[in-house]
Amino acid sequence: MSTHDNTPAVVDQTTHDRFPNPGMPPHRPRRADVDERASRRAALQVVIFFTLSALGSIAFLVAYYVIDPELKGTIIGIGEINLFHAALGVTMAMSLLGIGLGAVHWAKTLMPDEEVAEDRHPPAASDEDKAAVAQQLSHGWRSSQLNRRTAILGSAGGALGLFALPLIVPVAAGLGPRPRGELYRTHWQDGLRLMIDPSGAPIRAADVTQGSVFHVMPEGWVGHQAFEEHGAEEAMISKSKDQVILVRLDPSIIKSQKQRDWGVDGIVAYSKVCTHVGCPVALYEQNTHHLLCPCHQSTFDMTDDCKVIFGPAKRPLPQLPITVDDEGYLVAADDFREPVGPSFFERERPGLLMGDDA
């Protein structure tokens, strides 16, 4: 190492006067080093630990075959617990801790405790090594004629730069379909009845009393039926974006005219997917008419078009326009008029994803 590297950029110039390193302190023997009985006792303790370990291993096997896996019991301080599971875990712990504690105790009491010093060597190579490597590199460079044959250099660089693409591109491009219009649509459409989830019953407007709350899915997308008719994948997508919360409010406390117009006599339907990161906005506080998302506590005011009044979400929950059909049941008047769920880059510009279809 050159002296330059070793020159401290910052040292205290005022204190050349320093204490010298006193060197290794004299060794102090342990009790087991000087007392035969202590050393025998330590050896016995080590043997006990190892024996306990062996017993633990055997006990594990016994427990595995003998105890009923369904056996439950109460352990003080823990409560009800599966005793089979507890027995396996405790015997395994005994088997492992016996070895561990035995070995450490052995090392600390009986093995030498005199510290030894080993010299360090800087990782950097000697000047001779550096010169040799420099020579190897430049010799290799010249003998392979890379210094003269720039065409080889360029073409090899190009080949190496491109060869991975045939491997990477199909993997990356095949991962998923590109996004198109999916995020702008849900399964709601004009005339679809609002069904109570999970019972699947349609909702008569007259039956919705003030203050009642329903978790609602579109007709045909409720419960087992949805899985059977549309397949699990589509049914799960439906669950994740069609979910709606339906509430009847006193029309006089609704602050927004649009909210009143899109509802039926104070019955309003809002997307239940949080506009933050998409959790279901599941907590409805009846006194304040606030909706709270349990994931990150975004709070929406149901009386004011579900605007955000606290928390990390920015946009109000989208409202589903509803009306009443001939039989008096609540039906959707349309799909949501904006994308539901978390924000995304192209949200306000569908053309970026959908091209001319937008």
Add this chain to the structure above:
Amino acid sequence: MSTTRHVPQGADGVRTDGPVVDEAPPPAYSPDQASRDAKFPGVLGPVDERTGLVKAMRFGLGKVFPDHWSFLLGEIAMYSMVICLITGTFLTFWFVPSMGHITYDGSYVPLKGVGMSEAYASTLDISFEVKGGLLMRQLHHWAALFFIVGLALHAARVFFTGAFRKPRELNWVIGVVLALLAIIEGFAGYSLPDDLLSGTGIRAMNGFMMSAPVIGTWMTFFIFGGEFPGEAIIPRLFIAHVLLLPAILVGLFVAHISLVVIHKHTQFPGPGRTDGNVVGFPVMPVYAAKAGGFFFVVFGVTALVSALVQINPVWVFGPYDPSQVTAGSQPDFYMWFSDGALRLLPGFLEFTLFDTVWSMNIFLGSLLLLPLVFIIMGVYPFIEAWVTGDRREHHLLQRPRNAPVRTAIGLAAISMYLVLSLATINDILAIKLQLSINDITIILRTAFFVLPVIVFFVVKRLCLSLQRHDREKVLHGRETGRIVRTPEGRFFEVHEPLDEYERWHLVNHETPTPLALTDGAERDVHGVRRPAALAGGLRRSLSNFFYKDSIPAVTPAELAAAHHHGEHEALDTPGAAAAIGQHGEAVSDIPGAPVSGHVEDENVGAVRDS
């Protein structure tokens, strides 16, 4: 004072004034070192001729590792990772990484007949049908948590003792990458069972990805194989969790350990320890027994915890349903800071630019925060080296108090991290403490900016005070609690001087000065500013920030001067103390009353403590 008064660590039982061993008689019982050494085992010969094994053994068996409890933290992380690999392999025999929809028909009655993914059903099977499967699941989850706890504490140890300095910067960077990957690995792992809680986590992850400017929507669709939830994410997370990430983790881990072998382990300063040596125990037999034994201790403790403390009871949560969520949904603790950041970031950070949506309220706390934290950690050693101008190799660790500004920066950063983590449980805090969740959120938003400043100043002052205390101890000795009354009726407490070994612990460190004091002039001889002056100016002010307040270690001259005042002789012979007392100097039993040595000490501190 006899030199044998100093006792190395671990021998406290033998210390004290008992009838023990000061004379160190020839051991009554000695380990059997007298018998002849064994011959080279012939069996190894053929192997050695084909592999060169013996040279490696000679190198490995004699290697010396220093002892300190804090060096075990990294071992905890390492062993927990091994436990995860073992138990994880077990789990793969039964886990089915599929989102295919089936109807549960296992032995857990409450979920019979419920539709769920195969991933969730197979997790239930591991818990209820496979004998010992629940224990393996518990071991795997607990070991993963211990892995990340061990890793975080190990990183803190390395940071606060300056072990990241040259030549170990690269290994620090590897460690930082390991930490980030460990967190991602943990997230991928607890997402696999596809229960309601972990599914909610994946839903949030989907939201994070969507928030990425420009590429977010595409990226999300490619990773999820289409719209959320799709049927691709669990199989993909599975292969990342059991193959890709473990392979990278193990590879980086091997590099991490190899560099430790190449550099040799750092050591705390102490008598006989220098930057040029490493003092400790050789692998054969002591370190092998201690480290090998510690693996079993870590494994055993993990088994005990797994036996008795339930974690992630997925059967309670039920299968994932995107339209349901439970109150109090929290991720595992290592994701708390990110989830907490999402709870604190206000919604107004989302804005629209040319009709494109920029959700900074989400992006900052998730996709940006996670790498940002680790990038800052990764570059810290290089920034500190640049600021301090220190390009030397360091193998001796620093006590945190001897690097006050670094310690304060580290704890300020940790306080920010803790505020974010605490924000993750703002709903639970609100319920338990009967407070408004809005108030808690606002307080934490404020604390994120205010607390680190307070912590910085408090910690820095504490470090400086501890350094002053060290000086005090070197100059005036240890307080013994023994009160002596002189014939004149004066009282004083006997101070016991330190021996040279104890003293060395308190005086070995350097006291660096800011670059401004040692660097060249800002202008050259013609009075023209040097081109590098701007960067140099920044560097000097940072260096000043880093080093301006410091308490220099006691020098022999200072100690001699303190002795010269006569206090210490006084302590040994009460008569002399009386004499000094008559001179009106050096002895005082009144708290806070100036004693000459103390006064001088304060001044020394004040010189540099501006």
